[in-house]
Amino acid sequence: xxxxxxxxxxxxxQCGALIQRLSEISPELGLTPxxxxxxxxxxxxxxxxPYNTYDALETIALWVIPLFQLSANMNFSDSPGGxxxxxxxxxxxFHQFADPIGTIRNLSLKLDLGRRxxxxxxxxxxxxxxxxxxxxxxxxxxxxxxxxCLNDFGNTDFEKQVNRISALVQRPDDGLKYYRDIKSISRDxxxxxxxxxxxxxxxxxxxxxxxxxxxxxxxEQSTLIYAQPHTIALRVLCYFLLLQIVLSSAAGGWxxxxxxxxxxxxxxxxxxxxxxxxxxxxxxxxxxxxxxGGLYTFKPPKIASRPRAKTTDNTPSFSSHPDSSRHLLxxxxxxxxxxxxxxxxxxxxxxxxxxxxxxxGIAELTYFGVWILNFLLNEWLTRMIKNPKTLFTVxxxxxxxxxxxxxxxxxxxFLGWYNSCDSWSAVFSLGHAHAYINLDLESVxxxxxxxxxxxxxxxxxxxxxxxxxxIIGMNFDAVRLSHRARKEIRQELEEDLNPQTQxxxxxxxxxxxxxxxxxxxxxxxxxxxxxxxxxxxxxxxxSSHTQNQTRTLARGNYSCANSTSERRYARSETRKLLSDDTxxxxxxxxxx
Numbered sequence: 001x002x003x004x005x006x007x008x009x010x011x012x013x014q015c016g017a018l019i020q021r022l023s024e025i026s027p028e029l030g031l032t033p034x035x036x037x038x039x040x041x042x043x044x045x046x047x048x049x050p051y052n053t054y055d056a057l058e059t060i061a062l063w064v065i066p067l068f069q070l071s072a073n074m075n076f077s078d079s080p081g082g083x084x085x086x087x088x089x090x091x092x093x094f095h096q097f098a099d100p101i102g103t104i105r106n107l108s109l110k111l112d113l114g115r116r117x118x119x120x121x122x123x124x125x126x127x128x129x130x131x132x133x134x135x136x137x138x139x140x141x142x143x144x145x146x147x148x149c150l151n152d153f154g155n156t157d158f159e160k161q162v163n164r165i166s167a168l169v170q171r172p173d174d175g176l177k178y179y180r181d182i183k184s185i186s187r188d189x190x191x192x193x194x195x196x197x198x199x200x201x202x203x204x205x206x207x208x209x210x211x212x213x214x215x216x217x218x219x220e221q222s223t224l225i226y227a228q229p230h231t232i233a234l235r236v237l238c239y240f241l242l243l244q245i246v247l248s249s250a251a252g253g254w255x256x257x258x259x260x261x262x263x264x265x266x267x268x269x270x271x272x273x274x275x276x277x278x279x280x281x282x283x284x285x286x287x288x289x290x291x292x293g294g295l296y297t298f299k300p301p302k303i304a305s306r307p308r309a310k311t312t313d314n315t316p317s318f319s320s321h322p323d324s325s326r327h328l329l330x331x332x333x334x335x336x337x338x339x340x341x342x343x344x345x346x347x348x349x350x351x352x353x354x355x356x357x358x359x360x361g362i363a364e365l366t367y368f369g370v371w372i373l374n375f376l377l378n379e380w381l382t383r384m385i386k387n388p389k390t391l392f393t394v395x396x397x398x399x400x401x402x403x404x405x406x407x408x409x410x411x412x413x414f415l416g417w418y419n420s421c422d423s424w425s426a427v428f429s430l431g432h433a434h435a436y437i438n439l440d441l442e443s444v445x446x447x448x449x450x451x452x453x454x455x456x457x458x459x460x461x462x463x464x465x466x467x468x469x470x471i472i473g474m475n476f477d478a479v480r481l482s483h484r485a486r487k488e489i490r491q492e493l494e495e496d497l498n499p500q501t502q503x504x505x506x507x508x509x510x511x512x513x514x515x516x517x518x519x520x521x522x523x524x525x526x527x528x529x530x531x532x533x534x535x536x537x538x539x540x541x542x543s544s545h546t547q548n549q550t551r552t553l554a555r556g557n558y559s560c561a562n563s564t565s566e567r568r569y570a571r572s573e574t575r576k577l578l579s580d581d582t583x584x585x586x587x588x589x590x591x592x
Contacts, residue, residue, distance in 0.1 A: 009049035016439035037435040040421035050416035075253030094399035101375040104334035106299040107247035114478025117144040142186035145481040185267040190482035237345035239460040257288040291392035300382035340463040356426025359418035
């Protein structure tokens with residue numbers, strides 16, 4: 001009798017039909033829908049058996065392919081990768097699946113760098129620029145945003161560049177001149193930075209919507225796709241992708257690697273005209289390098305931070321190395337993201353009949369172990385290989401191999417790797433003597449649709465959403481570096497097109513003494529049209545407050561005459577110039 005039975009597992013449905021037929025023909029066998037492992041091997045097959053081709057393809061299309069659609073929303077670097085074509089795109093994709101902890105940690109470190117740059121710029125002394133409170137806040141944002149972009153072009157001179165820019169804008173005599181150059185370039189960089197916010201959230205909603213729709217459809221169908229439970233579990237296992245694409249969107253990217261290079265080259269030319277000894281002419285002359293700041297998912301840091309140096313004015317200089325406590329916290333959050341995905345996935349596999357560790361549970365434990373070991377291996381390689389380009393090349397090929405193996409084990413289950421008596425009977429946790437298989441699997445799994453599968457999907461999404469909220473909330477200053485309100489952009493563009501419409505407080509320094517400005521006489525035509533006599537007027541500005549000193553304001557020709565109406569006209573024209581400076585006393589307008 002055994003010789004006529006198949007060697008490969010014939011499937012749950014076929015095995016159940018066979019056992020029912022045998023129990024009707026030979027009741028003395030005492031066969032029930034619950035089989036021991038030995039009975040399952042005897043009647044249903046000893047090795048694994050492939051699923052129905054149509055069911056496998058349908059499951060892949062509904063559950064696996066959307067994973068790759070989700071990962072496509074990462075900000076992929078278009079920078080050249082040496083002799084490897086599209087190395088940036090390949091590394092981002094490989095690193096996502098091969099080292100999820102490192103990917104999340106590195107994206108978080110990029111955001112943390114922006115936060116620390118904003119904090120550094122908040123400590124700069126910019127009172128000499130003559131800006132009001134809002135304009136000074138924007139100035140600090142502009143300087144931090146420029147430095148945030150400078151990091152994409154290398155870590156070698158990054159700290160020196162940040163500290164030099166900080167020193168230039170703090171100069172009391174010509175700091176305003178440097179800030180004007182920085183302001184326009186920072187605005188252009190902010191407008192060019194891409195964030196993919198709408199596509200990212202659209203992909204997340206579509207991804208989750210398709211999962212819930214599939215569950216609803218399977219709950220209404222009379223037949224069950226037996227590959228669905230472990231497919232759902234594997235999908236939840238990869239929910240760390242949700243956090244990755246959200247952080248990638250928050251960090252931003254560039255349309256292409258030439259865009260920031262052209263802007264920074266222009267800035268380097270401007271700064272080099274006034275600060276030639278520093279060597280600004282090199283800025284923007286080289287392309288973004290993947291292994292030196294250009295790839296946000298490749299930022300191998302040192303866990304130990306180094307003390308910050310002091311500048312000549314006793315102001316702390318900027319250090320690109322993160323604090324140890326902050327870095328360890330980001331590593332913990334990245335590990336927590338992977339751990340929560342694994343926990344939800346493993347629990348879904350555990351409760352799916354038979355309760356215990358089957359083939360799916362072993363696979364999930366293997367994934368989790370490989371990801372932990374690969375993260376530790378990458379940290380070790382970072383400390384052993386000092387050359388960034390060599391390190392990048394080694395990690396690119398290593399991540400390629402691991403990613404292929406990870407994806408291979410995503411698809412091999414649909415060939416039937418988990419479709420066997422051993423896998424369905426949870427023999428790995430129950431042991432051979434106590435392992436059993438419930439052939440009434442369809443009714444049990446359909447009862448789990450909402451209590452376990454739906455709850456598992458929802459729990460995984462909520463967990464990753466909370467982590468994204470925590471990490472972005474910790475580094476929200478970095479997210480807002482490239483934010484520009486439409487009103488602000490329109491105003492700056494109008495000032496670029498019409499320099500005469502610029503508001504004086506943005507560009508004129510404060511005075512520390514009383515200033516008198518002679519206003520030219522009316523022209524003869526103005527005199528004739530107004531019918532007044534030609535005269536001259538002097539505007540006197542007095543410094544009445546030490547903290548809010550008045551500014552030099554009048555430019556151009558203004559007319560006045562002896563009549564009261566023309567005196568009022570001169571005062572109204574002057575008031576337009578002084579509209580942004582409420583501290584300037586207008587009562588000192590007088591006839592000379």
